Amino acid sequence: MKRALEPIDRVSEVLFGLIMVLSFTGSLSVAEAGREDIRTMLVGALGCNLAWGIIDAAFYLMGCLAEKGRELATLRAVREATVPERAQRLIADALPLVGSVLEPSELEALRLRLKQLPEPEARARLAKDDWRGAVGVFVFVFVSTFPVTIPFMLMSDAMRAMRISNAIAVILLFVAGYAFGRITGRPPVLVGMGMVVFGAILVGLTIALGG
Secondary structure, three states: OOOOOOHHHHHHHHHHHHHHHHHHHOOOOOOOOOHHHHHHHHHHHHHHHHHHHHHHHHHHHHHHHHHHHHHHHHHHHHHHOOOHHHHHHHHHHHOHHHHOOOOHHHHHHHHHHHHOOOOOOOOOOOOHHHHHHHHHHHHHHHHHHHHHHHHHHHOOOHHHHHHHHHHHHHHHHHHHHHHHHHHHOOOHHHHHHHHHHHHHHHHHHHHHOOO
16 A cells, blocks of 8 residues: 655645744634634634645545556557667566666566566556545544644633643744755754744745735
8 A cells, every 4th residue: 555645745735734824813802712712713714724735635635646547548558569769668668767777688687577467457446455544634634733722612711721822833833844854864853943934934825815
């Protein structure tokens, strides 16, 4: 089963989810907000992230289907190629990094193995692992940003809840940036701090533009 989200995708999803949640919590005027205002904000924030998780899961399934379709088309083209060299080029193109170091004899061996496979399906289909992956994407996107809203659920003091919520958001942004720094080979702490600043700017722009 392939990963539902690669590490870089996880960082991106956390960042996008946090920006959306913070655009709701940041627009709340804690000095004037009553319980009904907080409830409305929570419903909006949770509903937005719920929708984002569903959309991401749908995009994941679409990506899986497109990838399977490409693989199926390549397999058919390789099997139907009348010239071995043409089939070998198709195999090399499908494996850009590995294919560039394979010898013609190795590509020919792969071609012969592919021709021996059973007849492929007429069209690409989603497998159970794809659906499980979509569920994983939805859960990850929703759960990773849910902590920001918890203080407003547990505390009656809106000002205190806002401060704790912002602190949680800063921590999550820093963690996302730290992970991004490690993935890209850059100083994790500096990237984490930069992500906090970057996230704050994006949230400010989102609120200012009516997001």
